[in-house]
Amino acid sequence: MNTDNLYIKDPSIREAIMKVKMYRVFSFVFFVMGFFIFLVLYNNYMRGRDVLEAFSIAMLVIILLPHMPAIALSWVALRADKRAEKMLESYLEDVKRRKAEQERLDEERARAAEAVRDTASAKANAEGVSLLYEESVASDAARSAAEDVQDIAPDKSLDNSP
Numbered sequence: 001m002n003t004d005n006l007y008i009k010d011p012s013i014r015e016a017i018m019k020v021k022m023y024r025v026f027s028f029v030f031f032v033m034g035f036f037i038f039l040v041l042y043n044n045y046m047r048g049r050d051v052l053e054a055f056s057i058a059m060l061v062i063i064l065l066p067h068m069p070a071i072a073l074s075w076v077a078l079r080a081d082k083r084a085e086k087m088l089e090s091y092l093e094d095v096k097r098r099k100a101e102q103e104r105l106d107e108e109r110a111r112a113a114e115a116v117r118d119t120a121s122a123k124a125n126a127e128g129v130s131l132l133y134e135e136s137v138a139s140d141a142a143r144s145a146a147e148d149v150q151d152i153a154p155d156k157s158l159d160n161s162p
Helices: 011-046 051-055 057-127 132-152
Strands: none
Touching: 011 057, 051 057
């Protein structure tokens, strides 16, 4: 599960993902510790013994016992990962659904505004009245352009007298 470039707002999902990561880290730590414990037990058990005794039941216990916490934590991490994956998948589907719904609503609003504008334009054309909003849009654009120029070049007089 790759969540590196994704911000998740739901705290329960973030908590589940953090649990999975912590279980994996502790599982790795227990595996490393188990390996060193295995080396110590193996060295103590095999000191002065024949190589054939390495295949005994005691040797199997020496191999598995130090790694049991790592195995258990790996299993817990796997279960938690599946649970977090399901939660994340449902969350992402919900986000996608909300985004699609918002886009649909925005399109409806844009169509409704366009219909109102077209109705007003048709009514104004039928009555022979010029549309004020077209003129105001042009004058607003000219006014904002003039303000931008004023911001860039501060007020200076045209005469060159000191």
